[in-house]
Amino acid sequence: MKHKPALAHDDVVRILDHARAEAQSNQWAVTIAIVDDGGHPLALERLDGASPASAYIATEKARTAALGRRPSAAYEEMINGGRTAFLSAPLAGMIEGGVPVLVDGQVAGAVGVSGVKSAQDAQVASAGIASLGAA
Numbered sequence: 001m002k003h004k005p006a007l008a009h010d011d012v013v014r015i016l017d018h019a020r021a022e023a024q025s026n027q028w029a030v031t032i033a034i035v036d037d038g039g040h041p042l043a044l045e046r047l048d049g050a051s052p053a054s055a056y057i058a059t060e061k062a063r064t065a066a067l068g069r070r071p072s073a074a075y076e077e078m079i080n081g082g083r084t085a086f087l088s089a090p091l092a093g094m095i096e097g098g099v100p101v102l103v104d105g106q107v108a109g110a111v112g113v114s115g116v117k118s119a120q121d122a123q124v125a126s127a128g129i130a131s132l133g134a135a
Helices: 009-025 052-068 073-080 084-088 118-130
Strands: 031-036 041-046 098-103 106-114
Touching (some): 009 041, 009 106, 031 118, 052 073, 052 106, 073 084, 106 118
Antiparallel strands (some): 098 106
């Protein structure tokens, strides 16, 4: 039987705390979403001033990163590179800002952030993941 890593509640809290700290230190009003490896929500926090739409977008970025087993930016790059067929894929968060949580090369979940520029969203997500020492 194979075993796979999974995010525990304490992991989710740590990711959320560090991602929030990164966003607040830059005065970025964002939403942070954390999902498990199947794209199911584990946490969602919309910081003061973040757009209501950012809650949906952050969740979809996280889901895309978890199910695709790669950063959501990879899909954006493919589409921008001419592979427009990906626009019909059943994933709504194919823009930068979703980052998988990798543990020993396996996806344990993902973090999606929305509210500022896509590279800044990814920075917030990565800061949260880095708190686990697994990224």
